[in-house]
Amino acid sequence: MxxxxxxxxxxxxxxxxxxxxxxxxxxxxxxxxxxRGRADAAHGYAALNLPDTVDPDAIRAAVDRFDDPAAVLTVGIGGSALGAATLTDALGGDIDAYVLDNVDPAGVDALLDSLPLSETVVHVVSRSGTTAETLANFLVVRETMADAGVDWTERTIVTTGPEGNLRALAETHDLPALDVPAGVPGRFSALSTVALPVAALAGHDLDALxxxxxxxxxxxxxxxxxxxxxxxxxxxxxxxxxxxxxxxxxxxxxxxxxxxxxxxxxxxxxxxxxxxxxxxxxxxxxxxxxxxxxxxxxxxxxxxxxxxxxxxxxxxxxxxxxxxxxxxxxxxxxxxxxxxxxxxxxxxxxxxxxxxxxxxxxxxxxxxxxxxxxxxxxxxxxxxxxxGVETFTQPAVEWGKRAARGLLGGGDFEEAAAVGEKRSLVID
Incomplete structure (x- = not known):
């Protein structure tokens, strides 16, 4: 550079x-x-060690089970999706790559209707395994595949943390599963298991990356x-x-x-x-x-x-x-x-x-x-x-996540109460 x-x-x-x-x-x-942060593999700084700590062989082994897919769909949001989109858009590849990173119903339906589902690999990415948008979209994808007569368990790979819903799902259905790197915030994870599986499926040289x-x-x-x-x-x-x-x-x-x-x-x-x-x-x-x-x-x-x-x-x-x-x-x-x-x-x-x-x-x-x-x-x-800022945190983002979960009945979060306090000046 x-x-x-x-x-x-x-x-x-x-x-x-x-x-x-x-x-x-x-x-x-x-x-x-x-x-010093890199030497200690401290939270956040560990991202700058990824060129030496990521295992490309493990990524290649995880995607080897999928024979000549026509498309790959990343289901994630934010850092769990943008890295994959960046790599595949920049480098092209042997298959069509798509990202499902929003929950607009019209957009979701349009994308799923356009996919050759029986030839598509789905890569679901969530560190916690509880990200509302990602899990909701994956449930929709899974249902759509089943309705089309496609065995979603044969077309899905998961990248997630050591525990949570996605980890349990992968163990239950024997899905190939990769670990989200420890100490690496999602927006710093493009050069890891979060995005590299899609690059591998598209035929790109992980070692050169x-x-x-x-x-x-x-x-x-x-x-x-x-x-x-x-x-x-x-x-x-x-x-x-x-x-x-x-x-x-x-x-x-x-x-x-x-x-x-x-x-x-x-x-x-x-x-x-x-x-x-x-x-x-x-x-x-x-x-x-x-x-x-x-x-x-x-x-x-x-x-x-x-x-x-x-x-x-x-x-x-x-x-x-x-x-x-x-x-x-x-x-x-x-x-x-x-x-x-x-x-x-x-x-x-x-x-x-x-x-x-x-x-x-x-x-x-x-x-x-x-x-x-x-x-x-x-x-x-x-x-x-x-x-002098906390580069690796995102408290404002987490506030919004808690508010949304509270509105949807996903827990008792005081942030949800702020929605009812909205000021209005409506001009019809």
Whole structure:
């Protein structure tokens, strides 16, 4: 992973090289804390050890029983689904990959109606085995399969904790079951048993994914000027402290669109604490040059734009044309066009003094995606250390979960009472 922070300096809000050099002393201290956490496999920090602790052979063995499936359906939510979507959308694969991560009845029915159920592998992911959305959706999937005459027990793999409903279900029906890694929050679990089974089913090289992540782990160092991940995390932190409370993640590769969604959860859930943290915004180049760029360039000076692209990509030629005014396109390529769009956006933002960062990977392949995911996780952890927040907790999310369970009769939770206290001003 290559990170260029040059356009983040001396823009508005103003961040200087001298300020980053002063911040680098704190980066060194933060790196020491991170390394101690990794050495102890402490909660959260254990995520940064996954390239060395995950067992790809166990994952491959768990999915080997499924012969040439046509599709795989991940049933999960948040970190239990976004990692799988990121990997399969980025890398493609030999089978169609789908995610069921919402409980909108129309959406659930439409997805299940479109699946070749007898040729679909279902991967159910919940650490607790009690996640309401995930378990409700799985019950619907299971019923739909049974109604279609499909033996769901022959088409299901589970990733969960050591106990709970899913673990008991797997033991009762002899389902292949993988362990959610200990000490790894869901949003940091893309490079683990939570997402890698889907990558394995799609025919991807797990070893290369982990090798890319390991390469990025080896580049973590006591200075932001020696570590791409830390350079990005420290720059984001420093800009947010100066007023850039929005971080627009804008990949220039359609295959990385889900990556921007994954990043949004990682950044928001980890860093949105104690009235600080950047608000992640999802964008896609070049599409959102025609929708969001106007605001980034000419709106309030509260944004950092992160531009992501591969240095190498498949290409497609543009046919020659005799249409007036379009001859400059004919004979070129779509790859050259999207790279020109990338560089024009970067220059446009810089000319307007809007801070932006360029992140590049060599290619959108297993190694490059492994580097990118690990790099963003390490950047997030460093940001949390510098900000002094509890990076690995999500109390606001848990509050909402308790309220929902109380409303559904899943327990006596005082948070549910707050629903009745809603203020209303209805205009009909």
């Amino acid at each position: 290559h990170v260029d922070i040059g356009n983040a300096l001396d823009a508005e809000p103003r961040l200087t090289r001298a300020a980053l050099e002063r911040l680098d002393e704190r980066v060194a201290d933060a790196h020491d804390r991170i390394e 982990l090798a890319g992540a390991r390469d990025e782990a080896d580049r973590l160092a006591g200075s932001l000027f020696d570590s791409p991940a830390y350079a990005y995390g420290a720059t984001c932190y420093a800009l947010e402290r100066r007023g850039a409370g929005v971080n627009a993640m804008m990949p220039y590769a359609e295959s990385l669109d889900s990556f921007a969604e994954w990043f949004a959860q990682l950044w928001a859930e980890s860093l949105g604490k104690d009235a600080i943290g950047q608000t992640p915004v999802r964008a896609l180049g070049a599409t959102d040059q025609h929708s969001q760029l106007q605001l980034y360039r000419a709106g309030p000076r509260d944004k950092l734009v992160t531009l992501v692209r591969p240095r190498e990509r498949p290409d497609r030629s543009i046919p020659e044309t005799d249409l007036e005014g379009l001859s400059y396109l004919g004979g070129g390529s779509l790859g050259a066009l999207i790279d020109a769009e990338f560089e024009a956006t970067e220059a446009s933002l810089a000319a307007a003094n809007c801070p932006n960062v360029r992140i590049e990977i060599d290619c959108v392949d297993e190694r490059g995606v492994g580097e990118l995911l690990y790099g963003m996780e390490a950047a997030c952890v460093l940001y949390g250390e510098l900000a």
